[in-house]
Amino acid sequence: MNLSRLAGDAVQYLFVGIAAFLSVFPFAWMVISSTNTSIDILGGKATFGQAFAANVGNFFAQVDAPLVFWNSAKVAVMATVLTIAISSLAGYGFEMFRSKTRDRVYSMVLLTLMVPFAALMIPLFMMMAKSGLIDTHIAIVLPGIASAFIIFYFRQSTKAFPVELRDAAKVDGLKEWQIFLYIYVPVMRSTYAAAIIIVFMASWNNYLWPLIVLQSNETKTITLVVSSLASAYNPDFGVVMIGTILATLPTLFIFFVMQRQFVQGMLGSVK
Amino acid sequence: MAAVELTDLRKSFGTLDIIKGVDLAIDPGEFVVFVGPSGCGKSTLLRMIAGLEDITSGELRIGGEVMNGVDPSQRGIAMVFQSYALYPHMTVRENMGFALKFAGIARAEIDRRVDDAAGTLGLGALMDRKPKALSGGQRQRVAIGRAIVRDPKVFLFDEPLSNLDAELRVHMRVEIAKLHKRLQSTIIYVTHDQVEAMTLADKIVVLRSGIVEQVGRPLDLYDDPANMFVAGFIGSPKMNFLPARIEAAEAGRVTVALASQPGVRLDLPAAAGTAKAGDAVSLGIRPEHFVAAGTGDADLAVEVDVAEHLGSTSYVYADVAPGERVIIQQEESRHATARGRLVVGLPAERCFLFDDAGRRIR
Numbered sequence A: 001m002n003l004s005r006l007a008g009d010a011v012q013y014l015f016v017g018i019a020a021f022l023s024v025f026p027f028a029w030m031v032i033s034s035t036n037t038s039i040d041i042l043g044g045k046a047t048f049g050q051a052f053a054a055n056v057g058n059f060f061a062q063v064d065a066p067l068v069f070w071n072s073a074k075v076a077v078m079a080t081v082l083t084i085a086i087s088s089l090a091g092y093g094f095e096m097f098r099s100k101t102r103d104r105v106y107s108m109v110l111l112t113l114m115v116p117f118a119a120l121m122i123p124l125f126m127m128m129a130k131s132g133l134i135d136t137h138i139a140i141v142l143p144g145i146a147s148a149f150i151i152f153y154f155r156q157s158t159k160a161f162p163v164e165l166r167d168a169a170k171v172d173g174l175k176e177w178q179i180f181l182y183i184y185v186p187v188m189r190s191t192y193a194a195a196i197i198i199v200f201m202a203s204w205n206n207y208l209w210p211l212i213v214l215q216s217n218e219t220k221t222i223t224l225v226v227s228s229l230a231s232a233y234n235p236d237f238g239v240v241m242i243g244t245i246l247a248t249l250p251t252l253f254i255f256f257v258m259q260r261q262f263v264q265g266m267l268g269s270v271k
Numbered sequence B: 001m002a003a004v005e006l007t008d009l010r011k012s013f014g015t016l017d018i019i020k021g022v023d024l025a026i027d028p029g030e031f032v033v034f035v036g037p038s039g040c041g042k043s044t045l046l047r048m049i050a051g052l053e054d055i056t057s058g059e060l061r062i063g064g065e066v067m068n069g070v071d072p073s074q075r076g077i078a079m080v081f082q083s084y085a086l087y088p089h090m091t092v093r094e095n096m097g098f099a100l101k102f103a104g105i106a107r108a109e110i111d112r113r114v115d116d117a118a119g120t121l122g123l124g125a126l127m128d129r130k131p132k133a134l135s136g137g138q139r140q141r142v143a144i145g146r147a148i149v150r151d152p153k154v155f156l157f158d159e160p161l162s163n164l165d166a167e168l169r170v171h172m173r174v175e176i177a178k179l180h181k182r183l184q185s186t187i188i189y190v191t192h193d194q195v196e197a198m199t200l201a202d203k204i205v206v207l208r209s210g211i212v213e214q215v216g217r218p219l220d221l222y223d224d225p226a227n228m229f230v231a232g233f234i235g236s237p238k239m240n241f242l243p244a245r246i247e248a249a250e251a252g253r254v255t256v257a258l259a260s261q262p263g264v265r266l267d268l269p270a271a272a273g274t275a276k277a278g279d280a281v282s283l284g285i286r287p288e289h290f291v292a293a294g295t296g297d298a299d300l301a302v303e304v305d306v307a308e309h310l311g312s313t314s315y316v317y318a319d320v321a322p323g324e325r326v327i328i329q330q331e332e333s334r335h336a337t338a339r340g341r342l343v344v345g346l347p348a349e350r351c352f353l354f355d356d357a358g359r360r361i362r
Helices: A003-033 A038-042 A052-062 A065-096 A102-114 A117-130 A137-144 A148-158 A163-171 A176-187 A189-204 A208-213 A222-230 A237-257 A259-267 B042-050 B092-102 B107-121 B136-148 B166-183 B194-200 B218-223 B228-233
Strands: B004-013 B016-026 B031-035 B057-062 B077-080 B154-158 B186-191 B203-208 B211-216 B240-250 B253-258 B265-269 B280-285 B298-309 B313-321 B324-331 B340-346 B352-355
Touching: A003 A237, A038 A237, A052 A237, A065 A102, A065 A137, A065 A148, A065 A176, A065 A189, A065 A222, A065 A237, A102 A148, A117 A137, A117 A208, A137 A189, A137 A208, A148 A189, A163 A176, A163 B042, A163 B077, A176 A189, A189 A237, A189 A259, A208 A222, A222 A237, A237 A259, B004 B042, B016 B042, B016 B211, B031 B042, B031 B194, B042 B057, B042 B077, B042 B154, B042 B186, B077 B136, B092 B107, B092 B136, B107 B136, B136 B166, B166 B194, B186 B194, B194 B218, B203 B218, B203 B228, B211 B218, B211 B228, B228 B280, B228 B352, B240 B324, B253 B280, B298 B324
Parallel strands: B031 B186, B031 B203, B077 B154, B154 B186
Antiparallel strands: B004 B016, B004 B057, B203 B211, B240 B253, B240 B280, B253 B265, B280 B352, B298 B313, B298 B340, B313 B324
């Protein structure tokens, strides 16, 4: 192996190493901090401590964990199911059905991606207030179920769906909804897996909109609770880290279970 | 098996006319091949028969019943697609039985029909595999099996062999011919490969730009093409066309002279009133119909450019004049050199004559 190649490899490994460190460090810091007291954390201690059990105990003493996780799970599952169902139908429809106005309508849908959420917050809040949905989980889910990004993602993925499969299914006697359900969904399962992960994570981690809409403790989700622990007058960072770890676990679980399909889905679903 | 009748069938996309009034009668049990160059509308016509494209106007009858607007699954057809269109998430058995399951047929009957078709096509050992675990030829057989189990009145094949390699294509061509012999069903088959058309068809329909140019038995089209397009399309290598001029025309006979070699004259029969002296025409002769110099009705001198020797036969690519190329097929002519002058004979009885609009006048 010559020197220039060795140097090239070294630069590559250095770059990858820095990227890996930046990715892993926050998670490692969170895990280490969860075993330390608040004082140790503020003192910059970066080694495992003895306070893990005490932090866990304090967290469950301060937080109605089953209720909070139930709220988060309910919101994330509802949002995922509705968003995937509606946005994948829209993506399929935009790609499969020809019409003169199709691309114009699609462009308008994509244009909504340019509108920042900050500009929508107040009108959305007023809509929810008029509909009597403030402090309900439906209010969190509704604004996102026709997601322009997920529609875009499904339409682009549907371009790889063989049109002849749809024709064959029509000859086999399937109606359009049956083609969607029995042919399209199974064939595009990797696309669905990737979309499920994206939507579930976004919904589980959603903070700003739930903060505005949810007002009572009975409806609050884990992100709001962890945030309120961190912003207390005298925050216990060990407890905050326990909350953060617990909040991270479901998304990690979903990601690792569906990792293979996620990668396939991002690369192109149909083989 | 059922008859298929197309009456003034038309298809337009907006202002663009794709199929411009097709009239065709297909007898029960007949193997009909739609052939034509890319974009001629042959696949669109097949899809209209299948119900996958709407019919803009005209009438389609299958088994005597009007089928315009009828759902594809209710037309009594089964279709084999170019890309096979097997459902990738289902096994071979599930693929073959899927349509029957949706038609509400009992499980035992589905299994019986699927096993019968699998036996016929030699798919028995592959029934639990998914399409990605099959070769191209096996996928094609599964696609045909999926069509067979439906017991359709009419089979529709849309360029089914074009994704296969040359050897497998020949093998599957024979398999499809055998299948037709066994099932005796009506088959409509689309291809751009005129060898497939010639070897499989009872009847060939030659299409160009959404219009039927000629309908007939394969050898009738070869021997008796209606126009220059059909003459050029049917036969491989294609017919040579040499620019010529009518020197004299009288009582159903004409004398033509080649434009590039006026000394080459032929006396040919011609339909009365179709040509007059001075008209520009095209003289058509197939590569395999040239004869040895001195044994035809006129001799033609050409400059050989390239000679391809295939063993039993050779193809000589030559120029009659600059830019005026011909292909000459010669049996046992390995001596033909890559370059040089060659003189061949033109037998009048093998020559065709077309007017400047491409209509045949002899």
